Amino acid sequence: MNYKGILIILLLLLIFSFSVSAQYLEVALVSDIGGFGDNSYNEQLRESLIKAKQDFNLRLEFRESELMTDYQANINYFAENKFDLIWGTGFTMEQAVKEAAQMYPEINFVIFDGIVKEENVMSLTFREEEAAFLAGVIAALKTKSSTVAFIGGRETEIIKGYQRGFKTGVEAVNSEVEVINRYLGSFNDFSTAKRISEKLVSQNVDLIFYAAGPASKGIIDTALETDINLISLDAGDINLAPNNILTVIQKNTDYIVEQIIGSYYNDNYVNEIKEYGLVDNAFILAKNQTEDMLNQEILNKVEEYKQQFIAGEIEIRSSN
Template identity: 30%
Template sequence: MKKILALLVSVVLFAGLFAGCAKPNQPGGGATTDNRKQTDKKIGLATDEGGRGDKSFNDAAIAGLDKISKEYTVTPQILESKAADQYEPNLKALTQSNDLVFGVGFKMHDAMDAVAKANPNKKYAIIDSVVEQPNVMSINFKEEEGSFLMGVIAGKMTKTNKIGFIGGVDMELIQKFEAGFIAGVKAVNPAAAEDLINRKNVRYAGNFIDVNKGYELAKQLYNSGVDVIYHAAGGVGIGLFNAAKELKNGGKTVWAIGVDSDQALTVPDKADIILASMMKRVDVATYTASKDLIENNFQGGKVVVLGLKEDGVGISNTINPAVTKDVLDLADKYKKAIVDGTIKVPTKPGDVKAFQAPEIK
């Protein structure tokens, strides 16, 4: 009996030794091939108050880091900022363990400025602001140009000649979305632009996270006869989509236009009420800056501005079937006129009244 037990133990030990000697990528080896390029660089990102899951601005920024992590052996560290008093602590925490730290959103300007100044040997990048520090790359966009194209689509798609705009916070950056959008509407449908120019059909939520507020503001506009609403409001925009879907299910024809990401894809259950989305390619910005870091091409102190010409803004790939080819062709003609300088899109709502776009057919 003792001899049998000893023999069994020897077999088990031998089998274990054999398994342990299996080559990593052979069947039974228990390891997988990692084809990513090797790097020891570490990257961190602090969101603004919208946080992960806003299906828009912050998620677009994170998507760029997701892409870089599929190409290089880097695991980005993401910290969510739920309030302004978390911006600086989050940036400081990320600085301790990363070579490049992103701050997402204009609200992070002061915190980024302070942290970057205190850590001159670290590298930083901020989205939607300019921080004048030699170790900070500032990445900005011509939101008014992409929004203009959304205005062309809205101006052609409205049946009531009433169009709305919902913004997050009423300040200079979001007003660029508003101004560009109204200018686009005015270029193709001046009558529909009137109540946008006088701001009768413009609403601001005061934040970028209150879904219920977005729903409330959208219902106000839709109930007043508006049939197309464009938002630049982060998570608030989900409320817009909810309102539009509810009304559509009730038999009313209303539309919404998304922003930052292709929102027919990020919010697929609302795709049927989204005409198109204005792409603000924050994902390209975070991916490119990260790649520059990894390949030792990062340029601190640089200010990057991305518009239609640089493919930094534009029309989403997903277009609702209701948007006809002639409308898309017209939007493309206006795009070319903006790129070649024929049209300079206003960045302030107050300048739209005097704006006159050349007639394009």
């Protein structure tokens, strides 16, 4: 082969390699009505996608929903513009994602913390009881009165899962610690949350783990007034009671986003209902707050019990 032929081949290889490297994945995220300043999963997912740009060639766009009626238009906007992967946040977006998936069958959608049974949707779900297990371990290690409590909003299957996981975690550490369970009957009843949490404090409870939605503000007010400890599921609560929230059990969005974007790049992406738990590194403790409120000895113990759970040495019973 002459010099000119070699030069042409090298030039073609250079052009090909440039075109491959220039390819990018178009990813969009639509918030629910909490918006991107919610200190919760809208914001977490946005930050995790931005971090993923360090490892992947992404074009990112975000749309914030002020009303639930915005969901469909925001999702459809990205579908009409042929984005590769469109994310929605939370179960309140299930119907909007379902309708968009039916209207745009060639587009892939991801719903975080929700289920949509369409062939072009990946549904990300979580074994919430395993997050609560970590809360129970921490509660048993931190209580001084040996009496702790769980407060749920409504008595749904998911919230009862939190109750079971919490009790399992407490009992794994110390079966003599009493666990009191209470339900508000609503996720919006601030006054009932305040009254029930005050009653629990009078019963010697010095730590409350809660899954009570907006009504949690009543529990937080009680903690501020009585100086008891709390374990939350919402990072936004830290700003309300920084000296009372021991930690927040969060979904590990950095890890999950990295896994899903990576699978898309590596051509092993599959639209399915995926369930994440402790074995998948799906739950983490809010870093800064945890480091401020829990010492390394306790954190080491939490990791020990987590590994025992992953190894199958501890199980969450359905009757807890």
